[in-house]
Amino acid sequence: MIWGAGQRLEFIEFRLFWEGAINRADLVEFFGISIPQASKDLALYQERAPGNMEYDKRSKRYVAAEQFVLRFLDPDPYVYLAQLRAVTEGAVPSHDSWIAELPRADVALTPKRDIDIGVLRKVLDAVREGASVEVFYQSMNKVRPDPIWRRITPHAFGYDGFRWHVRAYCHLEHRFKDFLLPRILEVGAKGEPGETGEQDWLWNNYFDVVIGPHPALTESQKKVVAKDYGLDHGNGVLSVRYAMLFYVLKRLGLLGDAAKQSAHTQHIVTINRKETEAALEKAELRL
Template sequence: MTTSPIASSSPAEPASLPTSIRQRLMHIERCLFWKGEVQRADLIDTFEITTVQAAKDFRLYMDSFPGNMAYNQSRRRYIPQGRFTPALIRPDTLDEFADMPSAQVPVARWPLPLRRASPEVLLVMVEGVRDRRMIEVQYQSMTGQAPEWRWLSPHAFASDAERWHVRAFCHKRQEFRDFVLGRILSTRDVDATDIDPAGDTEWNTFVDVLVTPNPRLEAEQRQAIGAEYQLPEDLELTLKLRKSMLFYVNAKFEPATTEDPAAHQLFVAALKESE
């Protein structure tokens, strides 16, 4: 008896298939989960494959995961069966599906402008980090009246989940700082640098941050927040992060001046440097 190459697959242990095939099988599963149906056109249009290849992919999926989907003759598409259980994807956030059009599942997003850097700036900054160079950049600081030119020696990138920063030595301020990539308007000269990233103490120091539901909330509310963020039973989660990122964690979780504890559901309860 021949065993399917992905019959024992699980989200934690992806099947040992070529990446292209595995991606198409995962897309089949996303459509089943999100749209409640999948057609050959979903694969053909997304991956630019032939109808023959799409048919083979559907057969492989059904053979590998019997009971997950079947072809519906009247609707002329594949639909999930009553025992459908995702085997290749881990659907724990809507981010993976929100861009997939579905007439049955409406989605709305905040109409906020995206924070992006220009491709030209990104190219120069990435090369600067990779090749250990210092770069003259035109930067729009929040404290200055107009953009100004300054030399940076970048050595790393960091995200606060809302925007990307470049960690760099500022030759004007003579210290390591964070610079928002989207505020670098342009670049000019590039030169060698003798700045050693090892000297960036805040970047190279790790801290343990204890995050917990606001104790001013009612017990039931604290439990609800714990479930939402998948906190341990004691409702305390320790995050290990670089010390330079602590500012952004505090800005997100630290309670502001307000009498309503529900306005700040999580906050930093304790902090210590990691060993």
């Protein structure tokens, strides 16, 4: 982490790099510093990174120069886009973001904000301490239509691209399972652990899914798909925890026979389909 002035220099560079311009007022507003201090900061930036910006009297802003040499920032498109996404989804208030001019954006499907903060805190605590906790859990199980109390020993978190679950040893069923955080309605007393994360074979072991372009695509289309998915010689390998296999396949549209789907909507297929299905069964049945 960096101290005040350094952070402001980084901020100046961020705005110049991603938004093309910065103002004295921008600094005053964002950091709550005085006007002279903002002037000093801008002067300091010019001294430290000469030639990166010039004052445009028309717009009354410093604009980024053509050739721009980064000095304080290591910018990353995915960091910028992650911020854009967080703000667009409402996860982060826009005044906390360094992005001033938010471009119009939309995210397909924003998760319902239904994780209880107290639940997450207590589960995190249990993971940290390696303890077990009682949870009042609503499962989808047919035999348990209503939520019940059960003891679990959580050890890791998983994100399926849409929702978060916790990976835990279930003291009721004597095996490791995933528990969706929004379905944990309450958390009760801590206690002695069951099995630890090291014993969770499905979590600790990986299966290699081999993927390739959909056979119905043309050669040139296959090339594009190969580039999209980073496939080297046509095929590519995805190393996935058994515990995450189902979610990965679902997300890639590979749960069924992908080749039977239209190549328009489904661009890739599984090459080692038999093995993948066996692995999936292994993961589902627990092993």
